[in-house]
Amino acid sequence: MIKILIVDDEKPICDLIEMNLSSAGYACMAVQDGLAAIDAIEKDTFDLVLLDVMLPGADGYDVMEYIAPLKVPVIFISAKHEVKDRVKGLKLGADDYLIKPFDVTELLARVEAVLRRYNKTEGKLTVGEIEIDMEARRVTRAGRTVPLTGKEFDLLVLFAENRNVALFRENLYEKVWDDEYYANSRTLDLHVQRLRRKLGWEKNLVAVYKVGYRLEI
DSSP states (O other): OOEEEEEOSOHHHHHHHHHHHHHTTOEEEEESSHHHHHHHHHHSOOSEEEEOSSOSSSOHHHHHHHHGGGTOOEEEEESOOSHHHHHHHHHTTOSEEEESSOOHHHHHHHHHHHHHHTTOOOSEEEETTEEEETTTTEEEETTEEOOOOHHHHHHHHHHHHTTTOOEEHHHHHHHHHOSOOOTTOOHHHHHHHHHHHHHTOTTTEEEETTTEEEEOO
């Protein structure tokens, strides 16, 4: 399992990040100061570090200098938003820089992008009790296999990768069916209905008026 270290002096932010990353299938550890972060990195191995800049003990830039030789991917998460701050973080070796306040869906997307860059992804997506094995194209719900058609699987992956984001009908249709969308087509709606039933997502996979659908997690 991918292990992520969260370093932020605000415990509510640590808890929010940890809750969402855990729901996405990552193993997380959170600490609230820079020296504790260095101790954690000395004692354990992490696939990614989410690092605040303004920390007690040792600031994020000092921690980054310690991490850099270890070749561990780092994403800075900070309220320091000026260009000079972002440039400094990236020049020290960070892979990305996310400014607070941030949207959790953006954080998840950036985490996945950095992990892919380092070939650290496990080829799996987890949404609640649903686990999606991308390589085997297999889906399980609470450990039990859920039989899906090819199009249902492709549609599920799009929803899972864009949790809590409204997706346009046209885009869903074009990406899954690789064809132009027709307003009177019921194909997408029928596939969504089957996904709801098979995955127990009657309340999670919702229609968005005049837009399309959103997976609410």
